[in-house]
Structures are given as C-alpha cells and as structure tokens.
Amino acid sequence: MQNINKIKNLINSEYAYLMAEHDNWSLLSGPKNTELVAHALRVILHAGDVKRNEVEWLAVVDCQNEEGAWGGESDNPTSAPWASAFLALMLIRGNVVLKNKNIAKAIEKSIDFFIKDQKADGRWVDPAWADLDTTSHPVSFFNVVLAIGEPKWKKKVLKSWQAGLKFITDNQNPDGSWVDKDFHPTGVETTAHLVQDSVIVALCFPDRKEVAPHQEELKNVCNKGMEKLLSFQAKDGSYDSENMDHTMDSTRSLIIISKVLRAEKKCGPAIEKAMDWINEYKCQPAGWPDFPGMKVNLERTCDGLDVLMKYLAWREKDWKPAGRRWGYVTGIPSFKGLKKPSKKQLAVAKA
Amino acid sequence: MAAWHSAATLDDFKAAKSKYLDLAGKEIALFHIEGTFYATDNFCPHRGGPLFRGHVEPGPSVRCPLHGWAFDIESGKCLNMPQAKISTFPVEIRGEEVFVQI
Numbered sequence: 001m002q003n004i005n006k007i008k009n010l011i012n013s014e015y016a017y018l019m020a021e022h023d024n025w026s027l028l029s030g031p032k033n034t035e036l037v038a039h040a041l042r043v044i045l046h047a048g049d050v051k052r053n054e055v056e057w058l059a060v061v062d063c064q065n066e067e068g069a070w071g072g073e074s075d076n077p078t079s080a081p082w083a084s085a086f087l088a089l090m091l092i093r094g095n096v097v098l099k100n101k102n103i104a105k106a107i108e109k110s111i112d113f114f115i116k117d118q119k120a121d122g123r124w125v126d127p128a129w130a131d132l133d134t135t136s137h138p139v140s141f142f143n144v145v146l147a148i149g150e151p152k153w154k155k156k157v158l159k160s161w162q163a164g165l166k167f168i169t170d171n172q173n174p175d176g177s178w179v180d181k182d183f184h185p186t187g188v189e190t191t192a193h194l195v196q197d198s199v200i201v202a203l204c205f206p207d208r209k210e211v212a213p214h215q216e217e218l219k220n221v222c223n224k225g226m227e228k229l230l231s232f233q234a235k236d237g238s239y240d241s242e243n244m245d246h247t248m249d250s251t252r253s254l255i256i257i258s259k260v261l262r263a264e265k266k267c268g269p270a271i272e273k274a275m276d277w278i279n280e281y282k283c284q285p286a287g288w289p290d291f292p293g294m295k296v297n298l299e300r301t302c303d304g305l306d307v308l309m310k311y312l313a314w315r316e317k318d319w320k321p322a323g324r325r326w327g328y329v330t331g332i333p334s335f336k337g338l339k340k341p342s343k344k345q346l347a348v349a350k351a
Numbered sequence: 352m353a354a355w356h357s358a359a360t361l362d363d364f365k366a367a368k369s370k371y372l373d374l375a376g377k378e379i380a381l382f383h384i385e386g387t388f389y390a391t392d393n394f395c396p397h398r399g400g401p402l403f404r405g406h407v408e409p410g411p412s413v414r415c416p417l418h419g420w421a422f423d424i425e426s427g428k429c430l431n432m433p434q435a436k437i438s439t440f441p442v443e444i445r446g447e448e449v450f451v452q453i
Contacts (some may be wrong), residue, residue: 035398128397128432130419182431183419186406241404243416290417291404299398 002275002311008337010279011308015047016341017286018301025298027059031075034063038086039302045090046309046325048334050097057094060087061106068106068113072128081117081126084110085137092144093327104150111145111153114138115160122167130180132171133190139164140197144327146205162210168198169221176224188232188240189249195225196253196326203260204328219261226257230270237273244281244290247274248303255310256326259319275311278304309335355443358390358451371403375453379440382424384411389424390440390451396420397435 018040023029025040037060044053064070069079070087088110095103118124118138126134142161145153172178178194179187202211202218211218229250232239240246251274258267282288287296288304312335313321323329356374363370364383371393372379378393380403391413393402400417407413412430414421421430422437429435441452 033398128418128420180419182421185408185414185419189418240416241406243404245417290401294401297399 001272002279002315004312004315007308007312011047011305011312011335012337012339014286014301014305014308015043015338018043018298018305019341020347021298021301025302026056027063027074028055031073034070034072034074034080034083034087036299036302037074038083038090039299039306041087041090041094043302043305043309045093046306046333046335047338048332049338049340050094050332052340054098054100057091057098057100057103060091061102064106064109068109068111069117079113079117080128081114081124082129082134082137085114085124085141088114089137089141089144089327092141092149096148096330097332107149108153110141111156114141115156118160118163122163122165124164130183130190132168132178132180133184133193135164135167136194136197139168140201143198143201143204146208147201147328148330158210165198165202168194169218172221172224176226176228178225186240187228188243189246191225191228191232192239192246192249192253195222195229196249196256199225200257200260201326201328204323222257222261226254226261226263226267229254229257230267233270233274237270237275237277239274242281242291244278244288244292244300245303247278248288248300248307251275251278251307252310255314256322259314259322262319264314271311271314275307278307309333353452355450355452357448358442359449361444361447361449363449368407369403369405371401372451374451377453379451379453380405380413381442381449381451382407382411382413384424388442388444388449390442391422391424391427392437392439395422396429396437397432402437 025036063074065077067079069084071078072080072083091103092107123131123135124138142157145157177187178190184190199221205211238247239250254267254271258264281292283296288300290297310325313325320329324331324333358372370381380391380393382389395415397420400415402413404416405413411424412421413424427437427439443450
C-alpha cells in the first residue's frame with residue numbers, strides 16, 4: 001500500500017515542476033496543443049488552485065472558435081471534437097469556482113456545438129481518433145453538465161447524452177472490452193476511457209429517471225469492463241507493454257469503477273501494483289515519460305499528478321471524493337496540503 | 352546532403368525488434384522485421400508518440416503506442432490518417448553493422 005505522506009510530498013514537488021514549466025503548457029505564453037492545455041488545467045483544478053489561475057481559463061475562452069469548439073492546436077480554428085470536449089469539461093468544472101459569465105457563455109456555446117455535431121447513431125467523429133474514444137469525451141462532458149450544470153443545460157443535453165451512452169454500451173464486446181480495429185486493436189486505452197468517462201457515471205446518477213430502469217444493465221457493462229481491465233494488467237503492474245499513458249488511464253479507471261461499484265478489495269491489489277510501477281519509472285528528479293527510460297513528457301507529467309491525486313481520493317472511505325475528481329459529484333475538489341511553489345522552488349524545479 | 356551513419360550492430364537485434372537512435376541530430380526508429388531492417392522518424396506526427404515502442408503489424412506497419420496512428424513502414428504513409436506521413440530512411444547492412452542514410 002502506498003505511503004500517503006510520500007504521495008503528498010511527491011504531488012507538491014511535481015506541482016512545483018509543472019508550474020516551473022508554465023510557458024511550455026500555458027496559452028498565455030503563445031499557441032499550444034489544446035490537449036496539453038486541458039491536461040494541465042485538470043491538475044490545477046484537482047490541486048484546488050483554480051482561483052489563482054483564472055487567467056488560464058479565460059485564455060481557453062479566448063481561443064474558442066465560432067462553432068463553440070477548439071482546434072487541436074490553439075491557433076488552428078478547425079474544430080477538433082476530442083480536444084474540445086476535454087477543454088469544455090475543464091471550463092464547466094473550473095467555473096464552479098470562478099463563476100465567470102464569459103466562461104458560462106463559452107460552456108453553453110460548446111454544448112450547442114456537441115449537440116449539433118453528433119451523428120444519428122449517437123457517435124461523435126474526430127478523424128484523428130477512434131469513434132468510440134471520441135464519443136466518450138462529449139459524453140463525459142455531458143455527464144458533468146448533468147451532475148453540476150445549470151438546469152437549462154441539463155435539459156438541453158439529455159437526449160444527446162443518452163444517445164452517446166447507448167452508442168458506447170451497444171459497442172461493448174462480450175468479453176467486456178471496447179476495441180477499435182483502425183486505431184486501438186488491443187483495446188486497453190479505449191476500455192479504460194470508456195468505463196471511466198462514460199459508463200460508470202450513469203451509476204453515479206441512480207435517481208435520474210432516464211437511468212433508473214437501466215441500472216442493472218449498466219452495472220453489468222461496468223463490471224465486465226472492470227474485469228477486462230484487471231485482465232489486461234501485466235505481472236509488473238503496467239499496461240500495454242509498459243505504456244505509461246495507458247497504465248495511468250487504466251489505474252484511474254479502476255479507481256473510479258472500484259469506488260462506485262464498491263469493489264475496492266477486488267481492484268486494490270491491481271491499483272497498488274500499478275501505482276508502484278508508475279512511481280518506479282518516473283523520471284528523476286521530476287516528471288513522467290511515455291515509456292521507462294525516456295525523457296519527460298509534460299502531458300504524461302500532468303497525468304501522473306492526476307493519478308496521484310485520484311489515488312488519494314480512492315483511499316478515502318466514501319466514494320464521493322473520488323467522484324468529485326471526475327466532476328460527477330457537486331463540490332470543489334482540493335488537495336489539502338498543497339504548497340504554493342515559492343520563486344525559489346520554481347527555480348529549483350526548472351533547473 | 353544525405354550521409355550514411357553507423358546505427359547499430361546485428362547483435363543489437365538478437366533480443367530486440369526495434370531500437371531508438373539519435374543520428375545526426377534526428378530521432379530515428381530502427382526496426383528489424385522478418386530479416387529486413389527499416390528506419391523511420393521516431394515521433395508520430397499526431398502527439399509525438401515514440402514509434403520505436405509501437406506495435407509492429409503485418410504489412411509491415413507500425414502503430415503509434417499512444418493513440419493508434421498506424422504507418423506503412425516502407426513508404427511512411429499513415430494508414431488511418433491519409434494526410435499524415437513520416438519520413439523513412441534507406442538502410443544498408445555492411446558486415447555486422449547496420450547503416451542508415453540521413
């Protein structure tokens with residue numbers, strides 16, 4: 001079992017490193033890959049440091065295109081649904097703290113974009129991604145709209161959310177995996193994304209009348225997905241041939257599934273083993289690589305911080321702190337004990 | 352002007368099927384597939400995934416380990432994103448050594 005104090009210290013040192021790398025991920029220092037920006041904002045959100053970083057959220061609003069989406073690169077206006085859903089998710093979750101009218105307008109614009117962009121069978125399409133994976137992201141955004149959004153938004157997204165969720169559940173394989181033959185034949189990352197981002201949330205809304213009749217069916221989908229994820233894990237704790245990204249995805253997925261399904265005992269050993277592996281193969285002194293022995297990838301470093309904070313939530317008795325780290329539960333996630341990096345720390349982390 | 356660079360020895364590929372190389376300031380992935388060597392850019396043009404850690408599939412092609420873009424290993428053409436492409440480089444075996452032209 002991980003040592004909580006060690007994890008907290010690691011979060012503080014890695015957060016200082018991320019802040020020292022500010023110019024490499026922030027829109028304030030020029031055009032950026034929007035997926036990287038969303039990853040960094042998620043860390044700030046989970047660290048409970050949104051207020052101090054409001055300008056980062058406003059910079060996201062500034063590069064939203066006319067349709068209500070974002071390009072894969074912030075200076076390219078061509079709408080990229082996958083990255084757009086991730087950014088919209090960060091806007092709605094950040095605005096719980098910021099309560100900014102311009103951000104609220106941008107969220108609504110984004111909701112309209114995704115409703116309009118959905119295909120007749122419930123899927124969303126982004127040429128750079130598998131359809132299943134792409135679909136999980138707007139569904140994830142709409143999950144959060146339903147959990148914490150304004151009543152008028154909830155009403156707006158309901159049908160589209162249901163259709164997206166149906167597309168996902170209809171495409172699960174009998175063995176519990178989701179596989180895309182063109183992009184993800186192994187199915188590890190797709191299965192991890194779809195369970196945590198899309199399907200598990202339906203169980204977080206047990207009182208919704210649209211969900212209630214399907215509770216058992218959805219629980220079965222999640223259970224099968226969980227079993228498949230457990231079976232994907234290698235003996236050393238990693239996933240997909242020592243792939244850090246997919247190991248982090250699968251670990252986070254098991255964290256939320258096991259919490260909501262109350263399967264902590266069943267998933268605990270796999271989560272601990274994966275956490276050991278993730279910590280063992282991080283870069284020294286800071287950051288995470290894509291594979292052991294490679295140099296730091298900033299996006300993976302954001303994922304690493306996210307996993308650590310989600311793991312802390314997993315160790316709490318109640319499922320809600322974990323649910324809150326996905327935006328599925330009202331309230332503001334925070335990391336008690338976050339030390340705002342001093343100028344000296346930033347300089348050391350940068351060095 | 353392109354020049355030949357010593358990249359690896361045949362012994363390097365007794366256990367491994369691919370290798371990462373930093374040659375003449377370029378990051379290269381070198382593959383050994385069914386007796387033939389192939390050299391390509393190491394980074395996927397999508398999000399920079401390391402292709403030397405990719406999955407080699409029939410064709411032969413290599414699939415980026417991060418988000419699944421797949422590339423024909425000889426032509427460099429992306430199979431699921433037709434507008435994308437990676438560079439490929441000539442490879443020669445001289446005795447026990449593998450040379451790549453960059």
